[in-house]
Amino acid sequence: MKALAINGSPRAGGNTEIMLKKVLEPLQVAGWTTEYLRIGGKPVWGCLACMMCVQKQNGRCAIEEDGVNDYLAKMYEADAIILGSPTYFADITPELKALIDRTGFVALANGGALSGKIGAAVVAVRRGGASHVFNTINHMFLTSSMIVPGSIYWNLGMGCQKGEVREDEEGMRNMVHLGETIGWLGKTIASSEEPFPKVAVELK
Template identity: 40%
Template sequence: MKVVAFNGSPKKEGNTYEAIKLVAEQLEKENIEVEIIQTGSKKILGCTACNSCFKMRNERCIIDDEVNEWIQKMKEADGIIFGSPVHFASITATMKAFLDRSTYVGSANGGLYRHKAGAGITAVRRAGGLPAYHQLINYIGYSEMLMPTSNYWNVIFGQKPGEAVQDDEGVQIMRVLGKNMAYLLKLKELGEGKIEKPEPEKKVYKNLV
């Protein structure tokens, strides 16, 4: 089994990375491979609402950059982690651009991430951790992913790189999340071929005007 984790921080080894590593340690203890992809330092354009992904349905965004590679990474993985620092009570602009486009492509192609295990985590200096965390799990819910939880919301505190590991409660939150994610992945593996999956339904669109 494999989990792919996206680090939405401009800092390659800042506190978001530390949080992801804490989760990854627990997954790796259960022989689950984890690949961390640095997204926050890339130049990623936002969705242009061209709807080309729905016209072509080829599992690609018409903007040909790293996002198309990451879409395939998510498609092939059993679990996905989205990590972001907090910028003005929000996830980073790069992370949002990536998630807007990859989630839309996933939807256009029959739900590429449906029933995968998905988790969101945020690293924050002081405030805004929960709004940013809620942004991340919006994409998980939209994609019909299965979300493991921890014993609190997945937010860890720290300003300078490395300070997050001093947040004892945050460290525990990430550790428990990793254990629960590993447990969920194992349950899914045991159920494959034994429990019938619900059939996907075609999306209903209804405007309120």
Template identity: 50%
Template sequence: MKALGFNGSPRSDGNTKILIEKVFDELRDRGIDCELIQVGGKQVRGCTACLKCFDNKDMKCVIDDDIVNKCIGKMAEADCIIIGSPTYYSDLTSETKALIDRAGYVCSANDNFLRRKVGASVSAVRRAGSIHTLDSINHFFLINEMFVVGSSYWNLGMGGEKGEVSEDDEGMETMKDLGKNIAWLLKKTNGSQEN
């Protein structure tokens, strides 16, 4: 089984990555392969609603000069998708938004290939506003018929400065519990998305 994480933070080694890696620790302890892809800080173009993905049906976006098609291909192969973003003005980063918009269109155009995969949102936040960030990511999972995994609290960790989220004991425990819940669901479904 494979879990794929996307770090939507421009800080490739910041709080969002720390949270995702805490989830990965639990998954790896249970024999689940994990891969993290850095999306934040890269040039990621937004969706233009051209709908060419519905004409082509090739599991790709026609915009092919950034990382998104690689991400879509990896999503198709994964059993679990974790999307993490810091909270920017009570929402996700523009790179994360571009990824979910374009991946969502391609998924819809190609027989909803994310159906019944496991999804989990994660957000780093200085103080407040992250619930909307989590909702935005969860809406991507829900519209694509995925199973959304929760934890013992909202899937967030608090910290402003780089690395500060590690000092949020409750946030780190929440990520640990999230990893356990993801692993439990993956084992129950055996990573299968059969109809």
């Protein structure tokens, strides 16, 4: 099985990256293939509402100038998608917002292409606003008919400067538990003989 972690932070080596990689550790131990990507700081266009994804239904976004279609292809291949963001004025980074808007809409336009996949949100925060970031990410998962696992607390870690999140013992412990939960859920889904309910999506 494969888990894909995508970081919306423009800061390499920051707290969001640390937490995402901590989530992946139990999955690696369990034998999953894992991949970490950071889109933050790279040009990512917002959705143009051109509706070409609805017209063409080829599984791709009409905007080809950035790497969103590459990210989308990796999301199609993954069994679990973990999206992480620092808290920017109580919300996600603009890069991650653009990715969510475009990949989420393309997937819906192509028969709910992300349905049945596991989706988890991870949030880095200095002090406040993290719950809204958490909600923004989970809204895309839930609208896409994905399966969102719970954990022992909100999937967030507190820290401002690089590496400070490591001092948040509860936050780091939650990341490990989240990874373990994703691993258990993925194994349970894979062993099920019941197919995931078919998603009928009509966008006009």
